């Protein structure tokens with residue numbers, strides 16, 4: 001099994017979402033002998049926002065120029081990582097009711113028409129097939145799945161758009177209201193992953 005672990009918390013040392021994503025990865029490694037892991041941190045990978053050069057490269061008029069190909073180098077690398085992976089483990093805290101900006105910037109670079117999705121007669125078709133995703137989410141006060149959560153549903157919808165519909169959440173939400181039961185439930189959920 002090839003695992004791609006994508007983390008997005010700005011907290012480098014004591015991040016709950018990263019720590020529990022690590023636990024999911026460790027569990028998958030234990031259960032699936034010979035598996036490998038590639039790690040990608042969206043905050044520390046110099047992922048740019050879509051500027052004019054990237055925009056032009058994403059939607060070129062005719063053949064892509066050499067400069068446009070260069071502008072898409074990181075995007076190509078990120079997309080290759082995704083195609084290589086069988087399982088994604090995404091660590092994501094809620095920041096201001098949504099995902100960290102770096103995770104959104106990452107999503108902007110992996111949504112590639114003709115590569116990761118295409119449009120069919122009935123609408124968009126995701127091209128990342130046969131992949132499973134674990135979304136490990138943490139929050140202070142926002143309940144995951146509530147009206148104020150614009151992160152969980154967004155990640156799930158976006159992955160579905162790319163064809164990844166087999167998605168499971170490991171929730172560590174509302175930690176400020178008492179973390180122990182949440183941690184216990186998350187550990188139990190991880191132990192039950194097959």
Ligand SMILES: Cc1cc2nc3c(=O)[nH]c(=O)nc-3n(C[C@H](O)[C@H](O)[C@H](O)COP(=O)(O)O)c2cc1C
Nearest residue numbers: 009015016017093094095096097138139140141142
């Ligand atoms: C910039 C910032 C914005 C945050 N916004 C929210 C929020 O909108 N809702 C919420 O429940 N928690 C919010 N939090 C709290 C984090 O989601 C919470 O502490 C989470 O456990 C952090 O996960 P981490 O340890 O993986 O970074 C915010 C934290 C930061 C640093």
